[in-house]
Amino acid sequence: MATIYDIAKxxxxxxxxxxxxxxxxNHPIKEETRQRILQxxxxxNYRPNAIAKSLAGGKSHTIAxxxxxxxxxxxxxxxxxxxxxxxxxxxxxxxxNTRRNVEKESRYVESLIARQVDGVIxxxxxVKPQDNQVNLDNIDKLRKNGIAVVAFGSQFKGVSQxxxxxxKGAFDATRYLIxxxxxxxxxxxxLSAGTRKxxxxxxxxxLEESGIGFDPWLVTAGNLQMEDGYACAYKLLSLENPPTAxxxxxxxxxxxxxxxxxxxxxxxxxxxxxxxxxxSLLSKxxxxxxxxxxxxxxxxxxxxxxxxMNQLEGNQKHETIQLETRIVRRQxxxxxxxxx
Amino acid sequence: MATIYDIAKxxxxxxxxxxxxxxxxNHPIKEETRQRILQxxxxxNYRPNAIAKSLAGGKSHTIAxxxxxxxxxxxxxxxxxxxxxxxxxxxxxxxxNTRRNVEKESRYVESLIARQVDGVIxxxxxVKPQDNQVNLDNIDKLRKNGIAVVAFGSQFKGVSQxxxxxxKGAFDATRYLIxxxxxxxxxxxxLSAGTRKxxxxxxxxxLEESGIGFDPWLVTAGNLQMEDGYACAYKLLSLENPPTAxxxxxxxxxxxxxxxxxxxxxxxxxxxxxxxxxxSLLSKxxxxxxxxxxxxxxxxxxxxxxxxMNQLEGNQKHETIQLETRIVRRQxxxxxxxxx
DNA sequence: CTCCTTTAGGAAACCGCTTACCTCAATTAT
DNA sequence: ATAATTGAGGTAAGCGGTTTCCTAAAGGAG
Numbered sequence: 001m002a003t004i005y006d007i008a009k010x011x012x013x014x015x016x017x018x019x020x021x022x023x024x025x026n027h028p029i030k031e032e033t034r035q036r037i038l039q040x041x042x043x044x045n046y047r048p049n050a051i052a053k054s055l056a057g058g059k060s061h062t063i064a065x066x067x068x069x070x071x072x073x074x075x076x077x078x079x080x081x082x083x084x085x086x087x088x089x090x091x092x093x094x095x096x097n098t099r100r101n102v103e104k105e106s107r108y109v110e111s112l113i114a115r116q117v118d119g120v121i122x123x124x125x126x127v128k129p130q131d132n133q134v135n136l137d138n139i140d141k142l143r144k145n146g147i148a149v150v151a152f153g154s155q156f157k158g159v160s161q162x163x164x165x166x167x168k169g170a171f172d173a174t175r176y177l178i179x180x181x182x183x184x185x186x187x188x189x190x191l192s193a194g195t196r197k198x199x200x201x202x203x204x205x206x207l208e209e210s211g212i213g214f215d216p217w218l219v220t221a222g223n224l225q226m227e228d229g230y231a232c233a234y235k236l237l238s239l240e241n242p243p244t245a246x247x248x249x250x251x252x253x254x255x256x257x258x259x260x261x262x263x264x265x266x267x268x269x270x271x272x273x274x275x276x277x278x279x280s281l282l283s284k285x286x287x288x289x290x291x292x293x294x295x296x297x298x299x300x301x302x303x304x305x306x307x308x309m310n311q312l313e314g315n316q317k318h319e320t321i322q323l324e325t326r327i328v329r330r331q332x333x334x335x336x337x338x339x340x
Numbered sequence: 341m342a343t344i345y346d347i348a349k350x351x352x353x354x355x356x357x358x359x360x361x362x363x364x365x366n367h368p369i370k371e372e373t374r375q376r377i378l379q380x381x382x383x384x385n386y387r388p389n390a391i392a393k394s395l396a397g398g399k400s401h402t403i404a405x406x407x408x409x410x411x412x413x414x415x416x417x418x419x420x421x422x423x424x425x426x427x428x429x430x431x432x433x434x435x436x437n438t439r440r441n442v443e444k445e446s447r448y449v450e451s452l453i454a455r456q457v458d459g460v461i462x463x464x465x466x467v468k469p470q471d472n473q474v475n476l477d478n479i480d481k482l483r484k485n486g487i488a489v490v491a492f493g494s495q496f497k498g499v500s501q502x503x504x505x506x507x508k509g510a511f512d513a514t515r516y517l518i519x520x521x522x523x524x525x526x527x528x529x530x531l532s533a534g535t536r537k538x539x540x541x542x543x544x545x546x547l548e549e550s551g552i553g554f555d556p557w558l559v560t561a562g563n564l565q566m567e568d569g570y571a572c573a574y575k576l577l578s579l580e581n582p583p584t585a586x587x588x589x590x591x592x593x594x595x596x597x598x599x600x601x602x603x604x605x606x607x608x609x610x611x612x613x614x615x616x617x618x619x620s621l622l623s624k625x626x627x628x629x630x631x632x633x634x635x636x637x638x639x640x641x642x643x644x645x646x647x648x649m650n651q652l653e654g655n656q657k658h659e660t661i662q663l664e665t666r667i668v669r670r671q672x673x674x675x676x677x678x679x680x
Numbered sequence: 681c682t683c684c685t686t687t688a689g690g691a692a693a694c695c696g697c698t699t700a701c702c703t704c705a706a707t708t709a710t
Numbered sequence: 711a712t713a714a715t716t717g718a719g720g721t722a723a724g725c726g727g728t729t730t731c732c733t734a735a736a737g738g739a740g
Contacts, residue, residue, distance in 0.1 A: 050454035052696035095435035392726030
């Protein structure tokens, strides 16, 4: 591997000059010298050593993406746009999969500090699936080591973040169902979702605003898996006065609802309307395809990169960007009057 | 950030001693000194700088995972096990998403060399979706720079690799359908799949072996998306003597087949049996759930790590590990005699 | 009481690159 | 004509570790 020294020697200049040429630093260099150096670098198949560069320069030009799951569409789609944007800006991205494991997350954070990443885009894992707390120490630790941080997936304090208005998402979904004529609307909440409370608030608000009022019997919660959706829906549908529509906190649970409906002999959307949160291939592929509240994945990724860049340019203020959801109508919702 | 110098000064020793203690190097150190250094390191909240370490030591303890897609279950599941295994062994993993873009892949390779990764687990992208060639230069470049490489997803020469016996997979799938009584079996091949030829060979072999023989009219190919599966299936089902079973080269296309069958008014598995390649949540969630040829994701990941470790331990030989597929029976296959 | 090993630790070169500070000649300004 | 700039490049001190030699004392063998 050729180094800057090899080039310097061959060109009869100092390494400083070579470094300047290679990096296009703002320092006068004779055009002829520049050409010669570039030429030699080419000949020697020179490739700057990123490690040495980071050590000397204090910047690694690497940012890390710390996410709870890499097998979940929601995250991977965000990842794709973040990675794309970041590459445009000359950054390399470390993709770190915490698998919702708090210790693993901490290990990653340590490792990222040791590796001197310039910034981290972070969707922290909740400490216990049951509650809503995340380990803020990790964010602190990163920041104390001079690493820029942008968070998403929940609401945090003292850090730049992307906040998705799931309150309004749930509100809109519920209102949509109401507009179709539904009066008994079930809600399957997500136990470990970071935005749990606000979703529920949106749901309740829509019911109250329309004068229907909130029936606690129609609210359950599951652990975001298909089976949970199935179980919760089964319970709801077994009530003596069952809902005519169900809103589920994510698409996996919504698919569980679909299965429960089928097992109960209910036609969707004929006898039951179903609406999910999150959009993904799954929602399109199931039969009937799912009407969902779509989160603005692309915008999340772009906003995250923008906030991070702001910080990397020295802006110390914490900014919060709020993004809205959008309803995507497919086949799973209909008019309740059709019901036998 | 505390450095090894700070510790050395505070402990009244040289940096050499500190380095030895921190790394547990095989060099005699008085127990008392060791304790003191460890103690001070703790107090100073010392965290070794991975960058400096890499530069000095020539090893980054990082390996890269270069894959065509991060939104594809097939790859992400492999990633999870690789990352897990690698972490156990003390390696950090860079996850690089090439998005099936050859230039991007090359850029990544350059960057990985500059970053001095110790090894790469690589599923190369085909140069043109249509043909079966990959850019072997990238593998070469990596190896020339002393980076260990393990490849998977196709068949390569001159590199350690995991080879999945899709020939046998297709053979088994076809034979399974034959054993159910099917005589007209359609095949939807994948245009850009790395294992295209062998799949087709397996399909043909099974047909010939059973005496049914191969009818070229029953073979088409699509670009691995749902729409392609739909289109191909629609064509097959519109033949005057349509197939009673269809084998698709991946699960997305198999789902497309399901949709086409529905639109054609055919019941699956009553009137048409469908079998897909690759297993994923999708296959379980669709209705009817898909019978598939499952690739041994976990084993692929484990084998890849093992091969890589072999190389990192100095073993220069190229090894190939062949892994077998397995059929997972669900609801989409049945007996053809039931057909009206 | 020597001579050889071990044990414990230090000095400093090196990894490849950046950058603050210099130098010196050629211009330009006054 | 002299001082002040500017252009072009060099010197060398880091960045934070690792590692190869060394040294010196203590223990053991003969």
